[in-house]
Amino acid sequence: MSIIYILIPIAILFVIIAIGVFFWAVRGEQFSDLNKQGHSILFEDDKEQHNKSND
Amino acid sequence: MSNNCFHCLESVPVGFTATVKIDGRPEPMCCIGCQTVAETIVAQGMTDYYKFRTVRAGKVEQLVPEQLKLVESYDNPDIQEEFISQTNDVSEVLLTVEGITCAACAWLIEKQLLNMPAVKRVDVNTSTNRAMIQWHKDALPLSEIIKSLLEIGYNAYPFQADLEASQKQQTAKAYIRRLGVAGLMTMQVMMFAFAMYFGMFSGMEENFEQYFRWISLVLASPVILYSALPFLTNAINGLKAKQLNMDLPVSLAIFGAYGASCYATIMAVGEVYFESICMFTFLLLLGKYLEFRARLKASEFTANLQKLLPLTARTLNVQGNEHIIAAKKLKLDDRVLIKPGETIPADGIVCAGATTVDESMMTGEHQPVDKYVEHQVFAGTVNHDGVIEIRINKVGQNTLLNQIIKLQHSALATRPKLVEITDKVAQWFVACLLIFASITAIGWYQIDPEHAFWITISVLVATCPCALSLAIPTALTCAVATLTRKGILIKQAHVLETLPQLTRVAFDKTGTLTQGRFTLDAVDILDNAYSKADILSLAAQLESYSEHPIATAFSEFTPQQRSLSNIKVQPGLGITGEDQKYHYAIGKSGWFDTKKTNAQATFYVDKQPIAHFYFVDEVKQNATELVASLKSQGLSCHMLTGDASNAGQKIAKKLNLDSFITGCLPQDKQQHVDNWSKQGEIVAMVGDGVNDSPVFNSAHLSIAMETGADISKNTADVVLLNSDLAAISHLLTVSKNTRRIIKQNLTISLIYNGSILPLAAMGLVAPWMAVIGMSASSIIVISNSLRLLKL
Numbered sequence A: 001m002s003i004i005y006i007l008i009p010i011a012i013l014f015v016i017i018a019i020g021v022f023f024w025a026v027r028g029e030q031f032s033d034l035n036k037q038g039h040s041i042l043f044e045d046d047k048e049q050h051n052k053s054n055d
Numbered sequence B: 001m002s003n004n005c006f007h008c009l010e011s012v013p014v015g016f017t018a019t020v021k022i023d024g025r026p027e028p029m030c031c032i033g034c035q036t037v038a039e040t041i042v043a044q045g046m047t048d049y050y051k052f053r054t055v056r057a058g059k060v061e062q063l064v065p066e067q068l069k070l071v072e073s074y075d076n077p078d079i080q081e082e083f084i085s086q087t088n089d090v091s092e093v094l095l096t097v098e099g100i101t102c103a104a105c106a107w108l109i110e111k112q113l114l115n116m117p118a119v120k121r122v123d124v125n126t127s128t129n130r131a132m133i134q135w136h137k138d139a140l141p142l143s144e145i146i147k148s149l150l151e152i153g154y155n156a157y158p159f160q161a162d163l164e165a166s167q168k169q170q171t172a173k174a175y176i177r178r179l180g181v182a183g184l185m186t187m188q189v190m191m192f193a194f195a196m197y198f199g200m201f202s203g204m205e206e207n208f209e210q211y212f213r214w215i216s217l218v219l220a221s222p223v224i225l226y227s228a229l230p231f232l233t234n235a236i237n238g239l240k241a242k243q244l245n246m247d248l249p250v251s252l253a254i255f256g257a258y259g260a261s262c263y264a265t266i267m268a269v270g271e272v273y274f275e276s277i278c279m280f281t282f283l284l285l286l287g288k289y290l291e292f293r294a295r296l297k298a299s300e301f302t303a304n305l306q307k308l309l310p311l312t313a314r315t316l317n318v319q320g321n322e323h324i325i326a327a328k329k330l331k332l333d334d335r336v337l338i339k340p341g342e343t344i345p346a347d348g349i350v351c352a353g354a355t356t357v358d359e360s361m362m363t364g365e366h367q368p369v370d371k372y373v374e375h376q377v378f379a380g381t382v383n384h385d386g387v388i389e390i391r392i393n394k395v396g397q398n399t400l401l402n403q404i405i406k407l408q409h410s411a412l413a414t415r416p417k418l419v420e421i422t423d424k425v426a427q428w429f430v431a432c433l434l435i436f437a438s439i440t441a442i443g444w445y446q447i448d449p450e451h452a453f454w455i456t457i458s459v460l461v462a463t464c465p466c467a468l469s470l471a472i473p474t475a476l477t478c479a480v481a482t483l484t485r486k487g488i489l490i491k492q493a494h495v496l497e498t499l500p501q502l503t504r505v506a507f508d509k510t511g512t513l514t515q516g517r518f519t520l521d522a523v524d525i526l527d528n529a530y531s532k533a534d535i536l537s538l539a540a541q542l543e544s545y546s547e548h549p550i551a552t553a554f555s556e557f558t559p560q561q562r563s564l565s566n567i568k569v570q571p572g573l574g575i576t577g578e579d580q581k582y583h584y585a586i587g588k589s590g591w592f593d594t595k596k597t598n599a600q601a602t603f604y605v606d607k608q609p610i611a612h613f614y615f616v617d618e619v620k621q622n623a624t625e626l627v628a629s630l631k632s633q634g635l636s637c638h639m640l641t642g643d644a645s646n647a648g649q650k651i652a653k654k655l656n657l658d659s660f661i662t663g664c665l666p667q668d669k670q671q672h673v674d675n676w677s678k679q680g681e682i683v684a685m686v687g688d689g690v691n692d693s694p695v696f697n698s699a700h701l702s703i704a705m706e707t708g709a710d711i712s713k714n715t716a717d718v719v720l721l722n723s724d725l726a727a728i729s730h731l732l733t734v735s736k737n738t739r740r741i742i743k744q745n746l747t748i749s750l751i752y753n754g755s756i757l758p759l760a761a762m763g764l765v766a767p768w769m770a771v772i773g774m775s776a777s778s779i780i781v782i783s784n785s786l787r788l789l790k791l
Helices: A005-029 A034-042 A047-054 B032-043 B048-052 B063-071 B103-114 B143-151 B163-202 B206-227 B229-240 B249-265 B275-301 B399-414 B422-445 B449-462 B468-483 B495-501 B510-515 B532-543 B548-559 B623-632 B647-655 B666-678 B690-696 B710-715 B727-761 B766-789
Strands: B017-023 B025-028 B084-087 B090-098 B119-125 B130-135 B157-158 B314-318 B324-328 B336-340 B349-354 B353-360 B369-371 B388-394 B488-490 B504-507 B514-525 B567-568 B575-579 B585-586 B601-605 B608-619 B637-639 B660-661 B685-687 B701-705 B716-722
Touching: A005 B163, A005 B206, A034 B048, A034 B103, B017 B032, B032 B143, B032 B666, B048 B103, B063 B143, B090 B143, B103 B119, B103 B130, B103 B143, B103 B608, B143 B157, B163 B206, B163 B336, B163 B766, B206 B229, B206 B249, B206 B275, B229 B249, B249 B449, B275 B468, B275 B488, B353 B727, B388 B468, B399 B637, B399 B666, B399 B690, B399 B710, B422 B449, B449 B727, B449 B766, B468 B488, B468 B727, B468 B766, B488 B727, B495 B701, B495 B727, B504 B510, B504 B666, B510 B514, B510 B647, B514 B532, B514 B548, B514 B601, B532 B548, B532 B575, B532 B585, B532 B601, B532 B608, B548 B716, B623 B637, B623 B727, B637 B666, B647 B660, B666 B685, B666 B690, B666 B716, B685 B690, B690 B701, B690 B710, B701 B710, B716 B727, B727 B766
Parallel strands: B504 B637, B504 B685, B637 B660, B685 B701, B701 B716
Antiparallel strands: B017 B025, B084 B090, B090 B130, B090 B157, B119 B130, B314 B324, B314 B336, B336 B388, B349 B388, B353 B369, B488 B716, B514 B608, B567 B575, B575 B585, B585 B601, B601 B608
16 A cells, blocks of 8 residues: 555646646636637638648 | 528628639628628638638628728827837737627637738637737738738727726636636545545554645645635735624634644644635635626626727828827827817817717717817717817816716715625624634633644634625626626626615616607698608608718618719708709708708708708607606606706606706716715616716716717626616616525525534534535525526
8 A cells, every 4th residue: 555655646746737737728818718719629720731732 | 502691691682793612612792891801711721710600700891991091000109009018029919809709700810810920929809809919010010910800801909908907807817726726626635535534434544644634735735825815815904904804704714724734734633624624715716706707707898998089180280281190199289180970089179160079978968069160179079070170279188088087086986885795794703703712712621621722623614604605706696697698787796785775766868768869759841742751751861871860860761762862961051962853951940041940950942941850869668667666666766967958857757757957067967966875875877978977986886878988888887788778677676686695695604604613612523524514505505596597
């Protein structure tokens, strides 16, 4: 059972990383408009290049 | 092929056959505007927009060269310094973009702007309709950015965030960060707490238990020291102001229990309460954040307003050449040219030309005022039909508009305020809590000194007013959400508490009790050769070319086929036109003759008067019902109007108002409301004009109409989005229900706290019981509040 002395601190490290990512997202305005962010995955950003290569 | 425009989904007019090839299929377009926009979207490879949009696009209006000139004036550095901020070589601007309807719009705008290499970053917010843009100013002028938005059909103009709005944004972000930390950490702490609960029943090795306590301490510390910090600062601020607020018992519980738990961990004695206080912090923050967000949305909606004054002015130099300069650079005695439809940039005297000016935003009256040479015109009013040249005689703070705004700010400082119910409850709760905690401590010290400290801490945790603190914010959040759905925006927290206590409601007349626009009341036909229908049809054709407010009264009579040509608008007089046989004119009475009548407009054929028109500003549909229902609830209704004519008296009689006062200046309105509050009345003011904004800050509660001036909407506590008076009675009903729910919530939470208190004082409450009791009481309170959503 003494493995938990190592595993729990590692888990805490992950939580700290998660909080870091969360703060980064807040600073990037990802939470100021929830409606937009939900749709952003639908759009293809490289469609233009796509069309050109097809031509 | 369908008959609707692919871009804006409006029907395609007969004879317009343009199509645009979108994803390989020709799609119909309804106008050149939509066609250009759609072509741009296709050319940029952004057709995903059409695939994923959820709301149709607005019809695209073609820009006139005048507007393009205005866009270019945004490049003037004097004008730019008001809304552009610069860090190193990157400029940042906030644009209000009209026509953003869904997430697809945001994507389209971001994509379009990021195509330009000079643009660094774009962030579009679909709920506020604003776009934040960072770019290199030297490489790309701002006007190019705005023009590229016009290419895809969005009209944009710079938005100047006021200090209050940007502070609110900061607060919102801080809330989210605190909430995130509290949420993530509480989950971890609860996990270890459960391990310890099981350990308590089935036994756990001593060293593991101590290890888990240390881990909980580490994980709970950010929640308490970061997320819960605002409670402590609020409580201390309250104490400094000699007030006991709700944050005081909250911080006592959180920080008291945290301190004791830390001590217990380090010294390996007693109980730890990390999970209770983390959970408590998270729930409370959540309740407070939701309430804050509901109000933030309302204020964001109204803050998105055009400025009262134009940014630019057109000055004339000695040779008579036009220059466009920043309006704030205007000096006394400058000569300024004002074209039809433009807003006057500063107070001045007309020195050439004649026109009518819409002063409704200052006076609330929609009847345009004639202006000739030597007349005074005011900043912020709108020039209607003539070109005038004015000599500036007042600038900056001295203009009438700024005087009114100053009046409004000074009233804010002395605004009457009712004691909020939360603070009342908090005061005696804190008192009881402190007394009870000290009795427990002293009592147990006599019996068992070793346990006295731990039992006192468990009293503090058990009586932690979690449900009590959630009782009010959750009820308010639900009520505000219900009202927002009905088109009633609540901007201030005190509104729902003030409403049920009102004793008096004062109304503005024009635009509030009345429609604020003219409708045809009577037609007096002088020559029987013409039928009423003929006269109205001819008059309506002429009036359709006019910007004058009276013209809207004729809009319903405008015929499909137009027979008149050579239409001329004569500023200050009326409109003329002709067909093959006759010359027609509609305009002010006595235009071609000298006969005095009190008609508001006369129709002429070959300069002979044929018919007189009389107009009225009709009372709104629901006004009578509203006044009756307010009176039946024991409120007295009054009218304060700037209009000095007898129209006020007529309406007061028709609506059966308790009193009316006409001819009020903004400060007179304030005076009357101040007098009423001095007599102990709780007053609500309902209005719409700039002239109402000072009195809004004198009344206990202020309600503005959506159709009103922007400044009054910004000042008001409540904005009625559909300008429907019936909303006021709805508002009253919801506020009364909210009050009832709040009372129930307070009772529930006090019963919980009251019943657990003796148990805790006897030392019977273990940490896990405290968590269950607290969460259960909070959930009951929240569910009770949710009932308000169904109203």
